[in-house]
Structures are given as structure tokens and as C-alpha cells.
Amino acid sequence: MAKVNSEPAVIFDAVDKSFGASQVFRHLSLRLPKDQVTAIVGSSGSGKTTLLQMINGLEAADAGLIEVLGQAVPTQRLESFRRGIGYAVQGAGLFPHLTARQNVTLVAKLEGWSEARMEDRFASLLNTVGLPADVAERLPRQLSGGQQQRLGICRALMLQPPILLLDEPFSAVDPITRLGLYESFEQTRQTHPSTTVLVTHDLREARRLADFFVILDQGKVVQSGLPQDVLEHPATPYAERLIESQLS
Numbered sequence: 001m002a003k004v005n006s007e008p009a010v011i012f013d014a015v016d017k018s019f020g021a022s023q024v025f026r027h028l029s030l031r032l033p034k035d036q037v038t039a040i041v042g043s044s045g046s047g048k049t050t051l052l053q054m055i056n057g058l059e060a061a062d063a064g065l066i067e068v069l070g071q072a073v074p075t076q077r078l079e080s081f082r083r084g085i086g087y088a089v090q091g092a093g094l095f096p097h098l099t100a101r102q103n104v105t106l107v108a109k110l111e112g113w114s115e116a117r118m119e120d121r122f123a124s125l126l127n128t129v130g131l132p133a134d135v136a137e138r139l140p141r142q143l144s145g146g147q148q149q150r151l152g153i154c155r156a157l158m159l160q161p162p163i164l165l166l167d168e169p170f171s172a173v174d175p176i177t178r179l180g181l182y183e184s185f186e187q188t189r190q191t192h193p194s195t196t197v198l199v200t201h202d203l204r205e206a207r208r209l210a211d212f213f214v215i216l217d218q219g220k221v222v223q224s225g226l227p228q229d230v231l232e233h234p235a236t237p238y239a240e241r242l243i244e245s246q247l248s
Contacts, residue, residue, distance in 0.1 A: 010067065010195075011065070012066055014028070014063070014064040017061055024050050028064070030214065032214070037209055038212040039199075039209065041215055042242070046218060051199075055068055060073075085163050086164040088153050088155070088167070094151060095140075098139070099138060100137070101136040103140070103151060104154045104155045128187055135147060149170065149177075153188065163195040165197050168199055202246070203247055212224070222239050230243075231243055
């Protein structure tokens, strides 16, 4: 039976977060395991993306403490902090005026990598996600949605970050392409292991890819644990409805 790593990679300790009069989290406490894939699932408005953005320092907590790999999320020098975190979003978010190579290697160039090192890493990542070398000089508009999404994952992995944040990265493509992306992600996990936090609304996707589940409902953690335990023993009526609506 699979086990959850007892060592946390991310800790939320009594975290509050509001946008104006709208409160997203109140006293949120949560631990996400190191070197495993955590799926954050829940309906729209449950706080999934905000949770991911707070890990990356894109949104600051109003109160409480957030630690990432033993370090409190800083309030200054965020650029340096974020370069230690890979971040991929729905639709890939590639710069339209840059080639595939330029998009993927941009962060490494900012870090002062040599051309040879960047090219070696770029070629290795293309191979891992199953992209041909001839995509390198194409612009995003010359690529399919699946190719763009693979490049988004490559860009997130370029600096070999110890933690990877994925915000619904597979949802904007057709089902056949999505299956190929799952296979690419699983291959990537074998060759570039890291702590991964995956935001998704798709329980089938979460069940396939994740080692640990967190179900959010209106900013509250209603259940967390091993996927099999969560799916077979929902702890609240909301968790039960969510599971039945997608997996029955």
C-alpha cells in the first residue's frame, strides 16, 4: 500500500486570506508531503488557485505562516525565491513573440547559464516530454495546444526546481492529447523527481497522477490523505457528492 511521506514540503499554519470583503481562507492549516504529487481538488471558488499562488508568493497571506521547503515565503527578493519553484498554468502561458527554445530557456538565461548548458538541458527536456527537436525555432502560434502545454512543463522544469506547481495544466486540451500529457508527466516524474502540487477539478486526473489528496470546499480542507482512502471513505457530504459526481 502506498504511504505518505511524513516530511512536509509545504506548511500552512493558521493562514488567513481575503480579497476585500471576500474571505478565502480562515485559519488554514495544512501540510503537503515532500517528493510526492499532491492533488488539490474542489469546485470553482474553493480556493485551489489562491493556495497555489500563496506557495509561490504571488499572493501574500493576511495572517499566519507559509513555509516552503523549510523557508518562510519571503516578502522581499521574491524573484530569487520563485526561481526555485517551477510553475505551469492552464494554456501554457508562453510568450507569443519568443520561440519554443527562447521560452523554455529564458529563466536559465536570466540565471547566467552558458549556452551549452542551456542547450543540453533544453534537449533533455524535449526528449523527456516527447517533443521533436524541430519545435525549437517555432513560435507558440505554430504549435498545437498539446505541444504548447508540454513546453510549459519544460519551462517550469528548466532550473531543476525542487518543487513544481501545476495549475490545471492539462484541462485546456482535448481528451486524446490529455492522455499523452499524462504519460509525459509520468515520464518526467521518473527522470526529474520533485515535490509537485497539482490543482485540478478532475478527480480522474488526480487519481491517476497523485500520491496525496486534499479536498477543498469554500476555503476549508474537508479531507486529505491517500487517494484510495479519500475516494473509498469520503469524510463529508461535500466530499461524497464530489466523488460521486465524477467517478460514479
